[in-house]
Amino acid sequence: MILDHIHAIITTAKSEIKIMTFLKASLLSLQIVCISAVGHAQTVDQSRGTDAAVDYPSLQGFAPWDDRNYLLNSSDLALLAPNESELISPVPVFFRVMYRLENPDTDRTGPVQYPRALLNYYRMRFSGYLIDGEIFHDVTYVSDSGYQVR
Numbered sequence: 001m002i003l004d005h006i007h008a009i010i011t012t013a014k015s016e017i018k019i020m021t022f023l024k025a026s027l028l029s030l031q032i033v034c035i036s037a038v039g040h041a042q043t044v045d046q047s048r049g050t051d052a053a054v055d056y057p058s059l060q061g062f063a064p065w066d067d068r069n070y071l072l073n074s075s076d077l078a079l080l081a082p083n084e085s086e087l088i089s090p091v092p093v094f095f096r097v098m099y100r101l102e103n104p105d106t107d108r109t110g111p112v113q114y115p116r117a118l119l120n121y122y123r124m125r126f127s128g129y130l131i132d133g134e135i136f137h138d139v140t141y142v143s144d145s146g147y148q149v150r
Contacts, residue, residue, distance in 0.1 A: 064139045
């Protein structure tokens with residue numbers, strides 16, 4: 001009976017070791033997936049834009065990139081506030097312009113010019129950030145490099 005009990009303990013220990021090994025391998029796989037999903041490098045190609053006068057790469061300086069920004073022209077950008085780059089908001093520039101076109105009475109001065117729900121409006125209408133034909137849903141702000149879409 002004692003031998004049966006010892007055998008049961010050893011069998012249980014072996015099972016627990018197998019489970020722990022499996023969990024460690026799963027955790028490592030999850031870490032690899034998370035590391036690969038940290039950020040999508042957005043390369044903005046000036047030649048894809050519709051207006052040669054617009055510096056499309058500069059739009060990444062104050063908002064996450066979305067390929068629909070390529071449709072903007074200089075008259076669209078004139079609708080933005082002079083301090084637009086100071087407004088911390090993960091809403092792409094094209095949608096800011098669209099919002100201002102649809103809401104011409106939007107303030108053009110001050111620290112708050114858009115409703116707090118603007119990001120939600122954007123996501124409801126466009127689902128996420130369009131980059132190279134793929135929709136991305138998450139964005140983070142990294143102080144050294146700006147917004148990263150993932």
